[in-house]
Amino acid sequence: QSALTQPASVSGSPGQSITISCTGTSSDVGAYNSVSWFQQHPGKAPKLIIYEVNNRPSGISDRFSGSKSGNTASLTISGLQAEDEADYYCASFTRTSTWVFGGGTRLTVL
Amino acid sequence: EVHLVESGGGLVQPGGSLRLSCAASGFTFSSYWMKWVRQAPGEGLVWVSHINPDGSITNYADSVKGRFTVSRDNAKNTHYLQMHSLRTEDTAIYFCATDLRLPPNYWGQGALVTVSS
Numbered sequence: 516q517s518a519l520t521q522p523a524s525v526s527g528s529p530g531q532s533i534t535i536s537c538t539g540t541s542s543d544v545g546a547y548n549s550v551s552w553f554q555q556h557p558g559k560a561p562k563l564i565i566y567e568v569n570n571r572p573s574g575i576s577d578r579f580s581g582s583k584s585g586n587t588a589s590l591t592i593s594g595l596q597a598e599d600e601a602d603y604y605c606a607s608f609t610r611t612s613t614w615v616f617g618g619g620t621r622l623t624v625l
Numbered sequence: 626e627v628h629l630v631e632s633g634g635g636l637v638q639p640g641g642s643l644r645l646s647c648a649a650s651g652f653t654f655s656s657y658w659m660k661w662v663r664q665a666p667g668e669g670l671v672w673v674s675h676i677n678p679d680g681s682i683t684n685y686a687d688s689v690k691g692r693f694t695v696s697r698d699n700a701k702n703t704h705y706l707q708m709h710s711l712r713t714e715d716t717a718i719y720f721c722a723t724d725l726r727l728p729p730n731y732w733g734q735g736a737l738v739t740v741s742s
Contacts, residue, residue: 516687518669549726553670560720560732561662561670572728604670606725612684614660614725619669 519544519605519617526623532593535620537605538586543615545586549608552581552590555619556601565590592622600624627651627731629721634736641711645736647704647721652731655679655699658724661706663717664735673719674706689715711740 520538527533537544537552544550552565563572565581568588578593588607592599605617633645647659661673674685674695683695694707704721718735 518671551725551730555670560734561722562732563725563728563730566727566730572730602669606670606672608726613686614672614675616662616670616672 521617524621537588543607543609550588629733631733631736645706654702659704665717
């Protein structure tokens with residue numbers, strides 16, 4: 516149950532787009548389309564922003580989008596805003612019926 | 626309004642035990658898979674366990690298997706995590722949450738467990 520691999524940090528200026536990668540294996544990310552992304556602000560509980568690779572829950576801005584190719588999933592945030600500054604985590608269901616999170620990516624809006 | 630409220634956290638010595646509770650309200654608790662997810666201070670999220678709606682299916686992260694037991698009482702709308710043989714590396718905020726796969730996805734505010742002598 517090794518954590519999925521995410522970059523430790525990314526940054527971008529307001530209005531720009533950034534992409535966060537999430538690399539797993541054929542036993543997790545590559546196995547199913549059960550990849551979710553969570554946003555966590557300091558001291559707060561995580562919030563689901565993408566589910567099943569590329570779907571947004573009601574109320575989540577369409578500036579957030581997801582994709583997957585093979586064993587790597589990606590989260591793209593377009594039109595960066597100051598309030599997007601947070602930690603982002605991917606999570607995947609696995610072939611052993613467990614879940615695994617990525618190590619997390621700190622997004623800094625410059 | 627949906628609420629998930631964790632309780633039972635605190636300071637415990639290595640080797641000790643603790644039981645966390647997660648009280649749910651505002652949604653049909655008995656229809657949801659429930660998860661425990663933990664976050665060590667300054668670290669990332671780690672899935673700990675889950676349980677299906679009727680309590681017949683459970684699973685655990687390797688790091689807690691054999692030491693932690695998850696359960697639920699649908700009549701009380703409450704989800705539990707019994708923790709034994711606690712280690713310093715179990716120190717974390719423990720969140721209860723609904724299914725990570727699909728919305729709606731609800732989270733509690735977390736309960737801090739500190740394992741220290």
